[in-house]
Amino acid sequence: MIMSNNIGRQYSLNADEYKKKAMEILDSGWYVLGKEVEAFEEEWAAFIGSKYCVGLASGLDALWIAFKLLGIKNGDEVIVSANAYIACVMGITINGATPIFVEPDEYDNIDANKIEAVITPNTKAILAVHLYGQSCDMTKIMDIAYRHGLKVVEDCAQSHGNHWNGKTVGTFGDVGCFSFYPSKGCGAFGDAGCIVTDDKALANKFKIFRNYGSERRYYNQIVGANSRLDELQAGLLRVKLSHLNDFNKERCEIAERYLQGIKNPLICLPKVRPGADSSWHQFVIHVPRYRDELKKYLKKREIETLIHYPIPPHLSEAYTYLGYQMGDFPIAEKYAAEVLSLPIYNGITLNEQQIVIDAMNRFMEASLYDTSLFGDI
Numbered sequence: 001m002i003m004s005n006n007i008g009r010q011y012s013l014n015a016d017e018y019k020k021k022a023m024e025i026l027d028s029g030w031y032v033l034g035k036e037v038e039a040f041e042e043e044w045a046a047f048i049g050s051k052y053c054v055g056l057a058s059g060l061d062a063l064w065i066a067f068k069l070l071g072i073k074n075g076d077e078v079i080v081s082a083n084a085y086i087a088c089v090m091g092i093t094i095n096g097a098t099p100i101f102v103e104p105d106e107y108d109n110i111d112a113n114k115i116e117a118v119i120t121p122n123t124k125a126i127l128a129v130h131l132y133g134q135s136c137d138m139t140k141i142m143d144i145a146y147r148h149g150l151k152v153v154e155d156c157a158q159s160h161g162n163h164w165n166g167k168t169v170g171t172f173g174d175v176g177c178f179s180f181y182p183s184k185g186c187g188a189f190g191d192a193g194c195i196v197t198d199d200k201a202l203a204n205k206f207k208i209f210r211n212y213g214s215e216r217r218y219y220n221q222i223v224g225a226n227s228r229l230d231e232l233q234a235g236l237l238r239v240k241l242s243h244l245n246d247f248n249k250e251r252c253e254i255a256e257r258y259l260q261g262i263k264n265p266l267i268c269l270p271k272v273r274p275g276a277d278s279s280w281h282q283f284v285i286h287v288p289r290y291r292d293e294l295k296k297y298l299k300k301r302e303i304e305t306l307i308h309y310p311i312p313p314h315l316s317e318a319y320t321y322l323g324y325q326m327g328d329f330p331i332a333e334k335y336a337a338e339v340l341s342l343p344i345y346n347g348i349t350l351n352e353q354q355i356v357i358d359a360m361n362r363f364m365e366a367s368l369y370d371t372s373l374f375g376d377i
């Protein structure tokens with residue numbers, strides 16, 4: 001069975017280093033917000049090229065706390081791509097703000113040419129989601145934000161260390177938000193997240209907010225949250241980070257093999273926007289016809305695939321209150337019906353990659369009429 005993402009493989013590449021670090025922290029007797037967190041924050045800021053990093057409990061926390069500290073509140077509008085992950089939208093709505101959706105373009109990220117048309121006097125920010133490991137067009141987004149006086153938050157949960165015109169994503173907007181959920185590029189061994197920013201005062205606000213609104217124990221300046229990063233995750237993330245450039249390089253090699261090897265007129269391969277590079281968090285193909293049939297066909301061959309994401313946020317049950325209907329964002333809806341993520345993870349063998357490529361190339365219209373190729377699924 002070839003899993004869509006086998007995180008155990010990545011772990012096994014450096015298992016001894018993680019075990020040693022974990023034991024060290026268990027023995028230290030200090031478990032939340034300590035020297036590992038501080039060291040990780042410094043190292044992550046340096047890796048991204050930002051002045052400050054603040055460790056938090058998750059990527060969703062990074063998003064909603066960012067909007068809150070940037071003053072986004074009830075009645076404000078935040079622009080986001082219509083094919084984003086549901087957590088991106090929750091990061092906006094937790095504060096009572098309204099998401100304003102914009103269709104994605106052929107690179108699966110927000111179509112920056114369609115942003116200005118939806119700006120109103122209530123628009124306060126743009127959430128640039130770098131989906132699947134690829135940067136949005138940050139030149140256009142920053143230009144629009146500057147001209148309209150909007151804040152920019154970057155959701156880099158799927159884009160750890162990739163670039164737009166050579167500059168690392170997360171460094172363009174007011175705040176860059178990261179998730180270290182285990183399946184992400186630099187994945188922790190549980191939940192974790194962080195923000196990066198060049199604004200010292202803002203970074204300090206995050207530090208206060210994450211710990212019940214206090215800088216000094218039992219002196220609470222504001223009503224905050226508990227979004228602390230623990231020592232175990234921070235220490236293990238430091239080990240991961242030390243290998244992240246190699247991990248990203250390996251993913252590029254896997255993607256390149258897929259891009260070269262998969263030749264099937266039923267399948268549209270992912271495109272990388274000129275100016276961007278991808279860290280290939282996902283390898284997402286578009287299958288305009290027969291996506292579900294291909295998924296079943298691959299499953300029969302013990303190749304697991306995922307759909308990122310089957311329901312666009314505007315049609316999610318959680319957002320019925322926004323009042324959208326099928327047909328409101330036809331491109332995002334079309335993408336939801338045709339995207340498929342192929343197995344990509346560190347430690348996937350050449351043989352496994354070849355099995356995926358061969359299966360992809362053998363799938364054709366005629367396969368649909370041969371029931372033996374699908375099985376009872």
Ligand SMILES: *Cc1c(COP(=O)(O)O)cnc(C)c1O
Nearest residue numbers: 058059060085087088157179181
């Ligand atoms: C994973 C993810 C999040 C949420 O991160 P959590 O750590 O799971 O809260 C937000 N946005 C995007 C694009 C993600 O992929």
